[in-house]
Amino acid sequence: MLDYATLNAVSAVVREGSFEGAAQALGITPSAISQRVKGYEEKLGALLIIRGQPCKPTALGKALCAHIDKVRLLEAEIPQLSADAALAISRSPSLKIAVNADSLATWFPEAIAGFAKETHVFLDLLVEDEAHTADRLRSGDVMAAVTADSAPVSGCRTLHLGVLRYAACASPTFVQRYFSKGFTRDEFTTAPCMCFEKRDRLQTRWLQEVHQLSLPLHVHYIPSTQGFLDFALAGLGWGLQPLSLAQKHLAAGELIELAPHHAVDVDLYWIIPRLKSDILEKLTQHLKIQCSRNKYLEQKSV
Numbered sequence: 001m002l003d004y005a006t007l008n009a010v011s012a013v014v015r016e017g018s019f020e021g022a023a024q025a026l027g028i029t030p031s032a033i034s035q036r037v038k039g040y041e042e043k044l045g046a047l048l049i050i051r052g053q054p055c056k057p058t059a060l061g062k063a064l065c066a067h068i069d070k071v072r073l074l075e076a077e078i079p080q081l082s083a084d085a086a087l088a089i090s091r092s093p094s095l096k097i098a099v100n101a102d103s104l105a106t107w108f109p110e111a112i113a114g115f116a117k118e119t120h121v122f123l124d125l126l127v128e129d130e131a132h133t134a135d136r137l138r139s140g141d142v143m144a145a146v147t148a149d150s151a152p153v154s155g156c157r158t159l160h161l162g163v164l165r166y167a168a169c170a171s172p173t174f175v176q177r178y179f180s181k182g183f184t185r186d187e188f189t190t191a192p193c194m195c196f197e198k199r200d201r202l203q204t205r206w207l208q209e210v211h212q213l214s215l216p217l218h219v220h221y222i223p224s225t226q227g228f229l230d231f232a233l234a235g236l237g238w239g240l241q242p243l244s245l246a247q248k249h250l251a252a253g254e255l256i257e258l259a260p261h262h263a264v265d266v267d268l269y270w271i272i273p274r275l276k277s278d279i280l281e282k283l284t285q286h287l288k289i290q291c292s293r294n295k296y297l298e299q300k301s302v
Helices: 004-016 019-026 030-044 059-075 083-089 108-119 133-138 172-178 185-190 202-211 225-233 243-251 278-293
Strands: 094-099 122-127 144-147 156-170 193-195 219-221 239-242 264-273
Touching (some): 004 019, 004 059, 019 030, 059 094, 094 133, 133 144, 156 202, 156 243, 193 225, 193 239, 202 239
Parallel strands (some): 094 122
Antiparallel strands (some): 144 264
């Protein structure tokens, strides 16, 4: 039988990163938190938390934290549950969701804010490259994910949300300096490129489709959607921008699209566990409706 009061303490330590932070969040002393966790580890015969700065869960600790996240969600749907029993599980329900930075900067806030206000569920967002958010779901770090990876996840269902369209852009000064002879294959071998992070394959995908090239040697890594746009405007390099964000700058002549007929479409999917949860179902239906209306997402059949 799982000790949910203690698991709540374990989850708090992982969430806050320390025993002191967990104690403050739960309104008890750090020594009480420490005794609960240590006693439960001794009972199970396994470590749940790797002590450090910050504290991190072991594989078992991560699995138990993922379990109690689901319990919190289900507990929130039982209005008849006594206050004492509810407090033993969780003070408030929250949803851990992995989402890519470009979605977070465009369509996601508008799509999910109404749900959060309506249900009083708190969001715990983890920002990840769109090709790797599903990995966070597989590892148990989050309960749901917005991802470009349509591969099935065990125990989960997948829903197509829409398409985020990207265009290769650069500033006029950058174009004048590096593309004076046109947007040719040779020019792209030397022009500095920008990527979100080292796992970002979007620019490589575009180069292969347009010029059968690999990523050039000169790459700037900019792990911020707004920063990515700002550095392009400043002339640092060329890169694939969400067209919805770049459109006004293209219209104003502050950015130039390097190949107007070669936009890249990234299909986005919503992956959630096959859990009988009214809250998850309500969130999914809300996302479906909002995404179909959202100005940032294209809709198409896949």
